[in-house]
Amino acid sequence: MSVLASSDCKETFVLNLGPQHPATHGVLRVKLTMDGEYIRHAEPVLGYIHRMHEKMGENRTWAQFMPNTGRLDYLSALSYNHGYVLAVERAAGIAVPERAEYIRVITVELNRISSHLVWFGAFILDLGGFTPLLYAFDDREIILDLLQAVTGSRLTYCYFRFGGVYNDIEPDFITGTLAFIKRLRERMPMYHNLVTKNIILIKRLKDIGFVPAEMCRKYGATGPVLRGAGVGYDVRRAEPYSVYPELDFDIPTYPEGDCMARYMVRLDEIEQSMRIIEQACAKLPDGPVMAEKAPKIIKPAKGDYYAAVEAARGSFGVRLVSDGTTTPYRLKLRSPSYSNLSLFGEASRGMLLPDALALMGSLDLVIPEIDR
């Protein structure tokens, strides 16, 4: 239904969606120029929780910036930890023990599942279904408990260190994780039966909100948005880091490029993450979790470095410029939602308001990460 109402109608009005609005999940504001319920023009307005993390990075040591990375994306903070430690380890040439790499993968994938579960609930909430949110949170609660036992926090993690992780996991954690995966495996068919096969949901998602691969490329969209357009780009495979090359997992892609495709990509990714965790738990070697030769004071050589990880929302990149001192000279955070949201203006043109909100929900935006 992306047909514009008669185009010579000049009576448009501006609808301010946000910064306080139930569907924006945070302080995003979208200035919509509407023609009735059709969107003529949509302009996201950002910066309501801009905290200038990049400037903060220039004023503290390499290690002191770690907690900031957990506050970019509050739903998958560990991926952002991971991106930053990868960049610094690359710059300073620090090797990471294998056990630590496996622990990183297990915790990051758990975090990815929890992020997708929150998205699942919140997305259906955007579509007016209240109940799945509570079910998803029920599952996510277990992940938070597991991660809390290891990392000491529930949301804004700061668990990774340059050269390893902060502390070792306990056998309880592995058994708890495997028990959780068993539970979630049983619940995924329920989610599909109750939600995915619901006729109203299908009607609201299928053929709605097209984001074709070419549009993704022009706007630099990555992650499930790109994979929902049929491009199997995943940093874990494209630029293998950590121990991902040793693990067997698929990259779910759906060629349709509509909201349903992005929905299915995320649900399939939950399954793939479960596979990764199971393999990583089985392969988990013994040994230290912190590199013994990791320097206490980091002073990377002059130059600039880049590292990217596959966060729950797409490719998260860190560009470091070092001048050989104990503080970063420049630190750029490339956040996936920022690029994913930038295509909203073009993708939503001519859509009806409820469909545009379905599109916005399917992009899985986390506002602190956009505003940084």
Place this chain on the structure above:
Amino acid sequence: MNLHSEPIRLLAFLVGIIAFAALNAAYLVWLERKVAGHVQRRIGPKEVGPFGLLQPLVDGIKLMTKQVLIPDNIDPILFRLAPPLLLIPAVMSFVTIPFSETLVARDINLGLLMIFAFASINVLGILLGGWGSNNKYAVIAAARGVSQNVAYEIPMLITVITMVMITHTLNLNEIVRQQGGGIFNWYIFRWSANPLMLISFLIFFTCSLAETNRAPFDLGEAESELVAGYHTEYSGMGFGIFFMGEYANIVIGCSLATILFLGGWQCPFGLWPGVHWFLIKLYILIFTVILIRWTFPRTTIYGLLNLSWKVLIPFALFNLILTGAMIKIWPMIFP
């Protein structure tokens, strides 16, 4: 005291109906929250009173003691007129509802007509509330509400016309009386009158969901799109009255479905007819309505209109023709 004297009877029913409407509004909210809780694996309200039963009371007190915020630049008359316009027709409709054979405020011959006359007023409340608030979300919601009500009134009325053709009366009590003597005399199962009776019931029930702005058709108050829809700008008891009106409408819709299709106060096996059967059937229907709200996502406005114009209206029309044919042609073939 002579209960049959007309003024006393009127007063008693007036008090009774308003009390029934208010009590329903209050306790349906409680039921809604309890059902929602259990659907979502929570327990719902439990702190105030046993099982949270006093929760509606304190909610009511809260709503009444809240400051009523009236924004600038509204239309002062329409803004204040809208909540009563939504509530009063709903309460008025209770007048002709036969709770039992004798428990009916006014047993008039045009009962069904009167309910639909009042039901079409309440859309005015939505329209004026949205328009009077001078809020873009509210205006969009009001526009949606009106197009939705117009679209769903048609299949609903066509279905009701088929019922009237079968029952030959507009008197609700008479309609119930015709359904006496067991479950197979209820019109929903009276397939000799029209083999598509079950579909008629489903059309009627769907339409009454849409008419009362209930999920999955609650587009007028789709909070992820329109914040709170047409009552975005209302606070305190202004909002409370909208709420009461909404629940009163649900009760009316379900009462009508009970009366027309499920035998009203008749007993499923022909014994002890009375008000208890009416209430049981009514609350089963209301429970279904609540359950639907907590298990389905919301449709879109065009999905909703498509359903009405492309599915429900053709079906209802076909049903009407079929019923007419059954009434006229059936006796000719099998005299």
Place this chain on the structure above:
Amino acid sequence: MISLALKSALAALAVNEAVVTDFAARGFHFDVTVAPDAVEAAAEILNLEGFFLEAITGVDWLADGQMEVVYDYNHSTTPGRVVIRARVSRATPELPTVSAIYPGALWHERETHDFFGIVFLRHPDLSPLLLPEDADFHPLRKDYTP
């Protein structure tokens, strides 16, 4: 991987030598510094090859009196990161926009303008994106004092 044809096409634009970098050590494959007015040409070449723009950012080299604009390109099917750099003087930090080729650059360039005051010529709207709408300061400049 990055094709030889692309490498030579980009190297033709380079002001000093284009470098094939060690991915494991640096995190990107190909590093080219171009003249400020050649960023559009570079973007055009990469666009034809099907690259996408990951990010645009700036670096303030206060000691050199220059500012550097860094474009990170990446390819989604044949991964290969290309970094295009351009240096502009701090006195007149101006270079053309690539937003006509990559609309995704609109926001990245606005953000870079917010933080560094680098002006992207022919950019349709350089009003502050992340900073307050009346911001007239550029916080990531090294001589910025709040």
